[in-house]
Amino acid sequence: MSLKKKQKIRPFRTEWMHTFADLLLLLLTFFVMLFAMKTLEKERLQEAFSFFVQEKAVKEREEGVLAGALSLRLRRELAALPAGVAESLHLEESAEHLRLILESDGLFDAGAFALRPEAPLFLQAVSDIFRPLGTMVLVQGYPDIGMGEEAAAALAMERAVEVRRYLVEQAGLAADAMGIALDREYPSLYTGEDSRHRAWNRRVTFLILEDGDVR
Numbered sequence: 433m434s435l436k437k438k439q440k441i442r443p444f445r446t447e448w449m450h451t452f453a454d455l456l457l458l459l460l461t462f463f464v465m466l467f468a469m470k471t472l473e474k475e476r477l478q479e480a481f482s483f484f485v486q487e488k489a490v491k492e493r494e495e496g497v498l499a500g501a502l503s504l505r506l507r508r509e510l511a512a513l514p515a516g517v518a519e520s521l522h523l524e525e526s527a528e529h530l531r532l533i534l535e536s537d538g539l540f541d542a543g544a545f546a547l548r549p550e551a552p553l554f555l556q557a558v559s560d561i562f563r564p565l566g567t568m569v570l571v572q573g574y575p576d577i578g579m580g581e582e583a584a585a586a587l588a589m590e591r592a593v594e595v596r597r598y599l600v601e602q603a604g605l606a607a608d609a610m611g612i613a614l615d616r617e618y619p620s621l622y623t624g625e626d627s628r629h630r631a632w633n634r635r636v637t638f639l640i641l642e643d644g645d646v647r
Contacts, residue, residue, distance in 0.1 A: 502567065502640065503530060509561040517557045532638040534558060540634045542576055545590035547598060555595065558638065559603035568641035570613035571596045574634055589614070595636050613639050 503525055510518055524531040538550030547555075562569055573591030575584035592612050599605045 502565070505565060506530070506532065506561065506640070509564070513557050513560075517554060520554060521557065521561075530640045532558070532561070532640065534636045534638070536635070539595075539636060540591060542634075543587070545573075545587060545594050547594055552598065552602070555598050556603055559599050559605050562599075562605060562609075562638075565640075566609075568609050568611065570611045570639040570641065571599075572613035572637045572639065574636070576634060591634070591636065613637075 503523070506523055510521055510523060513521065520534060520536045522533045522535065524533055534554055536550075536554050538548050539554070540546070540551075541548060571592045573588040573593075573595065575587040575591075579587065589612070596610050596612060600607045600610055
């Protein structure tokens with residue numbers, strides 16, 4: 433009679449399932465924490481970004497208030513000028529700049545940059561406008577129409593320098609508050625051949641700066 437070997441029945445072990453479940457739980461916890469961190473970072477970024485957006489909006493409002501107040505002061509100064517002088521001064525206001533335009537046929541002779549005898553009357557009025565404001569001003573000259581590009585640029589520069597020199601040396605404006613604006617484009621206000629219109633094209637403009645920006 434052959435002896436049959438008794439087979440040992442091994443119990444069904446489930447320890448690995450517990451280990452695997454623990455691993456899954458750890459992974460799940462890790463991803464939950466990662467998601468929470470990303471959400472937190474997103475909220476922090478949104479909070480920081482909203483701060484800058486608010487700061488930008490406040491700054492834009494403040495700049496708008498400053499520009500509006502400056503424009504109002506300029507208009508008050510213009511209204512106080514004698515009628516004959518005030519008619520030659522115009523305030524141009526846009527989102528990009530604030531500019532005072534002096535249109536007069538008495539500033540320069542054709543092709544010249546020396547001030548005519550009538551010019552101080554207008555420039556003294558300009559100095560009276562700018563003196564109480566305390567803002568930086570850039571002077572821009574304009575050439576005669578029909579000139580070549582290089583000659584036009586040179587004459588426009590010389591006229592701006594001459595006007596600035598008068599405002600500083602004769603009218604007493606602060607030298608560090610008066611600059612020169614450079615440009616290669618000199619649009620004509622009038623295109624007719626009338627001599628007075630041609631003289632008005634030899635205008636001078638003043639770009640008014642607020643906190644370093646053209647207003």
